Structure formats: structure tokens, C-alpha cells
């Protein structure tokens with residue numbers, strides 16, 4: 001059952017202006033747990049409920065791509081016990097959710113240095129990516145062991161090696177060369193980037209891809225982030241005028 005506020009926010013959304021790609025920096029699990037006198041992992045466990053809810057909400061309103069920042073390159077520097085707990089939680093969750101993803105027609109993809117994850121995670125991810133590959137309602141992209149700078153460096157290495165092998169000429173390198181060399185090459189750039197927990201920074205997320213994304217910062221800690229908060233982010237997005245460097249007069253009226 002949706003609360004009256006949630007229903008009213010949902011009804012205010014203009015169906016013809018749904019962002020095609022929403023990316024989320026899911027932040028605040030640790031602080032949420034601490035505020036309740038629990039260990040950080042308790043917050044991560046509760047964060048999974050929000051993940052489920054937001055995946056469902058996004059696919060219901062017609063978002064085609066949802067990218068979730070689940071573990072950054074820099075997160076490897078956290079205490080080993082937290083890293084291990086997060087990896088366990090990842091395997092468990094992906095395993096448990098595979099059938100729901102198939103039922104809901106959602107395809108799972110990953111970006112990041114997946115090879116760096118423990119074998120068990122790697123195996124489970126590959127299995128679920130394969131099992132959900134025909135899903136065409138929405139693509140769910142999990143960013144794992146991911147950072148924007150890492151991806152750009154990997155892309156530059158690929159392009160440099162193509163130049164070395166005579167497959168590309170340096171003067172022919174353009175935006176689309178880099179776009180397609182990135183882990184995100186097959187996806188459109190995010191229209192909307194959401195960060196929860198009140199922090200207002202990018203933390204090495206999709207650095208190249210968010211050049212023209214609208215950004216919505218929410219004060220809510222990720223485990224408390226609701227459908228209503230998500231709908232509010234969509235409404236905020238729909239209130240923006242995306243000019244891409246042009247003047248307001250050049251933009252068609254919606």
C-alpha cells in the first residue's frame with residue numbers, strides 16, 4: 001500500500017519526461033546504523049531493502065537504465081571486516097534476487113573491475129547476468145569495484161593499444177572513441193544523478209558520463225530512502241530545463 005503522499009508524488013510525474021537513465025550514489029548506510037547503535041553492516045543490510053524498492057519503483061515508472069554505485073575502488077580501503085561483510089551481502093543478494101529480476105524482466109549488467117572481487121562474487125554475478133540477459137524492461141547496472149578515473153584509465157589504455165596496432169589514428173580519436181572504450185560504452189549517459197545522505201560530491205562516480213546529468217542531492221540516508229523520495233527526485237528532474245549550452249529560447253517548450 002502506498003501512502004497518500006507517495007501516490008500524490010507519483011501522480012504528479014509526467015510520464016512523457018521520465019529520465020531514460022538514473023544513476024544513484026547510495027550513501028549513508030554506516031551513519032544510519034550508527035545512529036541506531038548498530039554496526040555499519042547492519043546499515044548495509046537494511047540498504048538492500050531500499051535497493052529492492054527503488055529498482056521496482058524505477059522500472060514501474062519506465063526508467064530504462066538504473067545504475068547503482070554499490071562499491072567504489074576506494075571502498076577497498078575500508079576495514080577488512082566491512083569489505084568481507086559487503087562481499088557476502090552482495091553474493092547473497094544477487095543470488096536471492098535473480099528470480100525476481102527474471103520475473104520483472106530486468107537485465108543485470110556490471111561496470112567496474114569485477115575481476116578484483118572474490119571468486120564467489122564473480123561467479124554469482126556472471127550467473128545472474130547470463131540468467132537475466134533477455135530482460136528488456138529495464139537494465140540494472142551495478143557499479144562494483146568501480147571508479148570513474150579507473151574506467152577512464154582503462155579506456156585510454158585500450159585506445160593507446162589500438163593506435164599502436166594501427167587500428168586507430170590519433171587524429172581520429174573523438175568523444176565517441178572514448179565513449180565506446182568505457183565500461184559504460186553500451187549505455188546512454190545518465191539523465192539524472194541522485195546522491196543520498198546529504199553529501200554533495202561525486203566520489204569518483206561516472207566522471208565522464210555525468211557531463212550533462214541533472215544532479216539531485218537528498219538528505220535522506222539510504223536505508224530510509226523511500227519510493228516517495230525517489231519520486232521527488234524525478235519531479236525535481238522534471239522541473240529542470242536542460243539547456244546543453246544553448247539559451248532558454250532555443251529549448252522546445254514541453
Ligand code: IPE
Nearest residue numbers: 026027028029030031032070
Ligand atoms: C554507502 O554507505 C554504501 C557503501 C559505500 C558501500 P556508507 O557505508 O558510505 O555509509 P556512510 O556514508 O558511512 O554513512
Ligand code: IPE
Nearest residue numbers: 025026027069070071072203
Ligand atoms: C561512495 O560513497 C561510494 C558508494 C556509494 C559505493 P562513499 O561513502 O565511499 O564516499 P565518500 O568517501 O564519502 O566520498
Ligand code: MG
Nearest residue numbers: 027028029030
Ligand atoms: Mg558514505
